[in-house]
Amino acid sequence: MRIGASDQWGAPRAAREAHIKSMVSLISVKQLYKRYAQVTAVNGLSFDLHDGEIFAMLGPNGAGKTTTIRILMDILTADGGEVAVLGGSPRAAKKRVGYLPEERGLYQNMLVLDVLIYLAALKGWRRQAARRRALDLLERVDLADRANAKVRELSRGMQQKLQLLAALINDPDVVILDEPFQGLDPVNVESVKALLKDFRRAGKGIMLSSHQMNLVEELCDRILLVDHGQALLYGDLSAIKHEFAGHTVRLRTANGLPDALPGVRWREENNGTWTLALAANVSPQQFLADLVEHHVSVTLFETEAKPLAEIFVEVVKGEQNA
Amino acid sequence: MRNVWIIACHEYHINVRRTGFIIVTALIPAAALIAFAIMAFFSQPATQFLAKTFAGNSDKPIGVVDESGLFTPILPEFQAHFRLYQAQAAAEKAIAADRIAAALVIPQDYMANGAVRVLISDRNHLLGDTITDSKQVNAFFVSHLLRHSTPALRERAAHPAKFSSVEIGTAGGKATHVLDAMVVPYILSIFLIITIFTAAGYLLQGIAEEKENRIVEIILSSVSSTELLAGKVIGLGAVGLTQVSIWLLTVLLFSGAATMVLALNVVSATSWTTLLLALVYYVLGFTMYAVLMAATGSIGSNLKEAQQISGVFSFMAAIPYMVMGVAIANPNALGLRLLSWFPLTAPTMMLVRFPLGSVPTIDIFVSIAGLLVSIPLLLWAGARLFRLGILMYGKRPSLRAVWQMWRSAD
Numbered sequence: 266m267r268i269g270a271s272d273q274w275g276a277p278r279a280a281r282e283a284h285i286k287s288m289v290s291l292i293s294v295k296q297l298y299k300r301y302a303q304v305t306a307v308n309g310l311s312f313d314l315h316d317g318e319i320f321a322m323l324g325p326n327g328a329g330k331t332t333t334i335r336i337l338m339d340i341l342t343a344d345g346g347e348v349a350v351l352g353g354s355p356r357a358a359k360k361r362v363g364y365l366p367e368e369r370g371l372y373q374n375m376l377v378l379d380v381l382i383y384l385a386a387l388k389g390w391r392r393q394a395a396r397r398r399a400l401d402l403l404e405r406v407d408l409a410d411r412a413n414a415k416v417r418e419l420s421r422g423m424q425q426k427l428q429l430l431a432a433l434i435n436d437p438d439v440v441i442l443d444e445p446f447q448g449l450d451p452v453n454v455e456s457v458k459a460l461l462k463d464f465r466r467a468g469k470g471i472m473l474s475s476h477q478m479n480l481v482e483e484l485c486d487r488i489l490l491v492d493h494g495q496a497l498l499y500g501d502l503s504a505i506k507h508e509f510a511g512h513t514v515r516l517r518t519a520n521g522l523p524d525a526l527p528g529v530r531w532r533e534e535n536n537g538t539w540t541l542a543l544a545a546n547v548s549p550q551q552f553l554a555d556l557v558e559h560h561v562s563v564t565l566f567e568t569e570a571k572p573l574a575e576i577f578v579e580v581v582k583g584e585q586n587a
Numbered sequence: 588m589r590n591v592w593i594i595a596c597h598e599y600h601i602n603v604r605r606t607g608f609i610i611v612t613a614l615i616p617a618a619a620l621i622a623f624a625i626m627a628f629f630s631q632p633a634t635q636f637l638a639k640t641f642a643g644n645s646d647k648p649i650g651v652v653d654e655s656g657l658f659t660p661i662l663p664e665f666q667a668h669f670r671l672y673q674a675q676a677a678a679e680k681a682i683a684a685d686r687i688a689a690a691l692v693i694p695q696d697y698m699a700n701g702a703v704r705v706l707i708s709d710r711n712h713l714l715g716d717t718i719t720d721s722k723q724v725n726a727f728f729v730s731h732l733l734r735h736s737t738p739a740l741r742e743r744a745a746h747p748a749k750f751s752s753v754e755i756g757t758a759g760g761k762a763t764h765v766l767d768a769m770v771v772p773y774i775l776s777i778f779l780i781i782t783i784f785t786a787a788g789y790l791l792q793g794i795a796e797e798k799e800n801r802i803v804e805i806i807l808s809s810v811s812s813t814e815l816l817a818g819k820v821i822g823l824g825a826v827g828l829t830q831v832s833i834w835l836l837t838v839l840l841f842s843g844a845a846t847m848v849l850a851l852n853v854v855s856a857t858s859w860t861t862l863l864l865a866l867v868y869y870v871l872g873f874t875m876y877a878v879l880m881a882a883t884g885s886i887g888s889n890l891k892e893a894q895q896i897s898g899v900f901s902f903m904a905a906i907p908y909m910v911m912g913v914a915i916a917n918p919n920a921l922g923l924r925l926l927s928w929f930p931l932t933a934p935t936m937m938l939v940r941f942p943l944g945s946v947p948t949i950d951i952f953v954s955i956a957g958l959l960v961s962i963p964l965l966l967w968a969g970a971r972l973f974r975l976g977i978l979m980y981g982k983r984p985s986l987r988a989v990w991q992m993w994r995s996a997d
Contacts, residue, residue: 338808340974356811364808370801372601386593387809431805 291470298345308494324491363437373417388435478574519562594818616837650690786827812974872934882969885976918943930961
């Protein structure tokens with residue numbers, strides 16, 4: 266929900282929150298704070314990642330996403346706040362977390378299989394077990410026949426997939442992915458999406474950062490929108506979309522529309538379907554009640570959903586203008 | 588500790604398989620082989636070889652024109668290699684006909700002045716020196732001059748002594764081999780410098796490549812920056828040691844068993860205390876310089892920048908060699924003692940001072956204590972800088988930025 270906004274969807278939100286409470290918190294961040302010399306990179310950020318969900322952290326460049334992720338991965342240390350990963354410190358959880366950084370690469374002259382085995386060894390895996398796990402993962406993304414090729418011999422898309430496998434090689438309970446779809450063609454995007462959905466089905470948690478809003482909308486259960494190190498939006502994606510969809514409605518009626526309707530800023534008719542923009546203080550429920558009161562026979566009533574990309578721009582621009 | 592070991596092994600295996608490593612490692616012994624061959628070629632045997640080659644008649648006898656009468660007749664044991672001629676003209680004719688290699692013209696007044704003329708062909712002018720330096724020719728003269736003595740006396744006069752020396756120490760025990768005692772610390776100090784430069788090259792190359800490859804953040808998600816730094820220092824240090832060891836072994840093999848014997852003699856001549864201290868300074872010195880270079884090298888955005896930034900520490904390691912003249916004159920001069928107490932110059936300075944005289948015990952304690960205290964501190968500070976430096980991509984920070992980065996590295 267918009268941070269500090271009132272709840273318009275009382276009952277559904279309460280149900281969702283009750284469901285969330287029953288979930289296990291894999292990552293818990295409270296009032297996180299990080300400063301670099303004169304710049305505050307993260308300023309009082311709080312959020313949770315639960316088991317069996319895909320959670321997106323969104324924000325413009327320089328919003329503090331990478332710094333937050335690096336703190337979760339114990340690469341950086343927070344200046345303030347509380348961070349718990351898998352119930353303990355980020356350092357203690359390192360072996361059970363998978364990570365795909367935004368700035369990423371691989372040892373170009375090593376064999377594909379050797380890279381995965383080495384990274385698994387650093388996560389505490391024994392060589393034979395790591396080898397079996399690596400071959401299994403390579404099989405799942407159609408790279409099994411390239412196991413003994415050098416990394417530099419792989420195409421860019423193959424290397425992207427291999428980097429994702431590097432994040433999953435230790436069979437983590439939580440995986441943190443910074444721009445996981447960057448540079449992938451549509452076929453590989455589908456392959457990675459399937460992999461992430463499998464991971465979620467297994468009851469594990471995925472936290473990702475991406476600028477590809479369509480994929481976030483398709484995959485994620487909850488989002489956190491950050492700018493200048495502060496949370497602007499946080500919560501269930503469907504609830505957020507409802508919140509931002511509320512002021513444009515489409516409807517059809519059996520007996521037309523009265524010329525004057527309170528709370529309507531403008532209206533437009535196309536093949537019998539009306540699109541109406543409501544005033545900011547009028548909710549769709551209230552408007553529907555008004556229509557019934559005016560004896561309008563409504564055959565179709567729906568709120569128009571805004572794409573996440575538009576919500577992102579609206580909120581970030583609104584914040585910057587403020 | 589397991590992670591440090593895994594990283595060290597990984598770094599070692601990656602780097603010893605590099606084409607650059609293999610080429611450079613092979614190049615030095617190849618250059619040594621060529622130098623060895625050249626030296627051998629221009630040494631005495633080479634001259635003889637040339638003489639033989641150009642003369643083409645070294646197995647031919649040497650003519651003798653005996654105007655003094657002292658060498659007539661030629662003793663039986665020399666008759667196969669020396670042939671008597673009555674006149675110089677006959678000997679010259681024989682040389683021109685290639686029947687003899689050269690001729691010795693021994694004049695009548697030989698006993699008064701020892702003068703002997705050597706006739707050689709103008710085709711084989713190198714043969715002159717070969718003949719006059721020849722032990723066989725020398726024996727010919729001695730034996731004929733002493734022809735009335737016993738063969739044993741003639742043999743002894745031709746080869747008067749085979750020397751062997753035995754040194755007696757001042758305390759009556761085994762002699763102190765001053766030069767031998769200097770060798771081990773010097774070798775270790777030079778070994779340290781070579782290893783620092785060699786291993787530092789690989790260390791910086793590895794760090795620069797990982798920065799350029801962007802792999803480092805994935806590694807840091809599994810291990811701490813201290814573990815990564817320690818693993819790299821150990822692994823790449825081992826690479827440097829491997830390379831230098833191969834070079835040293837090659838030198839020993841080329842120079843043969845004599846050098847082996849000399850090396851063993853040198854080690855046995857060095858006191859255990861000196862040997863132990865030299866090793867202590869070697870290990871501490873390498874660890875300190877490697878940590879410093881890795882940490883500062885991580886700030887550079889590429890290999891060239893990393894080398895420039897870390898070059899200051901290579902310079903510090905080399906300072907003691909720049910003041911070698913002072914050290915030879917007075918190994919305990921105040922300036923040198925201060926350099927021995929300063930951790931960044933202590934390892935090489937102490938290794939330079941050891942062989943030159945008695946080093947005060949306090950200098951040993953202060954320098955080792957300084958290194959033992961500063962290495963963990965440098966490792967901590969280095970890891971802190973390394974953690975952020977290695978995550979900075981594509982830009983070289985200013986000194987102010989480095990300071991701010993170091994402060995915010997927590």
